[in-house]
Amino acid sequence: MADNTVEIGAVQKNDKISTRVRITEFKGKHYVDIRDWFKPQQGNTWQPTKKGTSVPVDKLSAVMDLLEKAEKHLKGGESVQNSAVPV
Numbered sequence: 001m002a003d004n005t006v007e008i009g010a011v012q013k014n015d016k017i018s019t020r021v022r023i024t025e026f027k028g029k030h031y032v033d034i035r036d037w038f039k040p041q042q043g044n045t046w047q048p049t050k051k052g053t054s055v056p057v058d059k060l061s062a063v064m065d066l067l068e069k070a071e072k073h074l075k076g077g078e079s080v081q082n083s084a085v086p087v
Contacts, residue, residue, distance in 0.1 A: 010037075018046070030057045 006023040013019060013036070022033045035052025039045075055063050073079070 008032075015039075019052075020048075024054065026054070031055060032057070032060055 004025040008021040008023065010018045010020045016039050018037050020033075020035055020037050022035075024031050024033045031054040033052065033054045036049045037046045038049055040047060
């Protein structure tokens with residue numbers, strides 16, 4: 001792990017896959033990286049997959065709002081309107 005990466009936490013999907021949330025830096029900009037990691041059959045070192053995304057800090061609030069809307073919809077059946085976020 002690079003010195004500028006901060007591990008926030010992980011959610012275990014199963015004994016071979018976990019989804020990790022990390023703060024990373026690339027070309028001087030900070031991102032929240034949400035990515036699946038896997039444990040190879042041979043070895044104990046977890047490795048990142050290509051399945052995931054890096055959210056720029058300036059888009060983080062918008063993404064969190066959308067995730068909260070999705071959770072409300074799934075838990076309470078509230079209708080959800082499409083909210084496009086400019087990129």
